[in-house]
Amino acid sequence: MTPAQRRSQLLWIFENELLFQTRHALHAIEPIKGSLFSDNEVKDLEGFWFSMNSALNAIASIANVLWPSQDRKHSGPTAVQSSSRDRAKIMRENLGLSDDSIVALRGVRNGLAHYDERVDRWFVQSGNRIFLDLCVSGNDGVSAEPDTTYARHFNTDTKVLSVFGISLNVEAVLQEIIELNRVVESSIFKPRPGLIRRTVIEGNQ
Template sequence: MKLFEDTVYIGEIVLQVKIGQKAYERLKFYEDTIDLWTSIQSILIASANISKILWPNKEYNDRGVRLRKMLNISDDNILRDRTFRNHFEHYDERIAKWFEEGANGVFIDLAMNPDLSFSSQNTKRGYNTIDETVVFCGQKFDLSKLNIAMLEILEKCKPYTIV
């Protein structure tokens, strides 16, 4: 039985959810571009930290399985996918690839309310305040759905810790 170990991990999940929640709340009251992108990046990092606890690398897979079972979290949970966090964490690699593939000279970054079709590959990073989605190179990710998923996990953690 790994109850003590599991409660330590659950405590960290709770902390990361609270960090993500604070950042999500700040999205509605940002003062400038840096403030907005600090919040977005904080949300993505907090959610990725939760993801790494629940879906760790192979060496710690048993822990992830045990915690997901304990908290009744399915494998199709939105938190499992760390693609958007990786876009931000490995931004340098994404830009290098863009240049290697023949950059077209149009570079749009940190766009606010970019084209609602999100079809532009030229918008590297963007945020849509209307539907709370973050955009990276034409891909779209819903931060409100991510926030809901984190809050659902927080509820599932309550029996195991003081939340």
């Protein structure tokens, strides 16, 4: 296999991961689409957060592929980090993603991944005594009390998810995931000379 073919293979492997994770995210939000893209009332609060958490985990995996962390812990040489950054840049360009895409934002997903640390920090550093979590409400349901901390809150009016004060427009990020899925779907099945492909993704050869 030539160097060019190896590079093509590498990009194809990661495109398969993007295809899997975009499908994962879209599958996860299916039960709550009415609340995310319209004004349907959230009737199953626990189910809503199950779906939201699953979708955000998939989006985090997408971001890790396209925007590798600068402090990624590699067992190999620093050249691996440089290769990861170069590969991700090529993929973003090929897929038409800007460097400042909303998908790249890490604040909310880091807050979810390190929920325990955020709660411990709140307990030690904050004088707030009102702690609310797993909340879903419109603007009129947000507490005006100055000593209120929202751990996880989704605003049905603005479609913004907040985790300990860090916010993400979920509607906007999912629209970008839908478009990314469309682009990857159209790209990944194109013939690539010299590339031997095996995958569990349906339709891929």
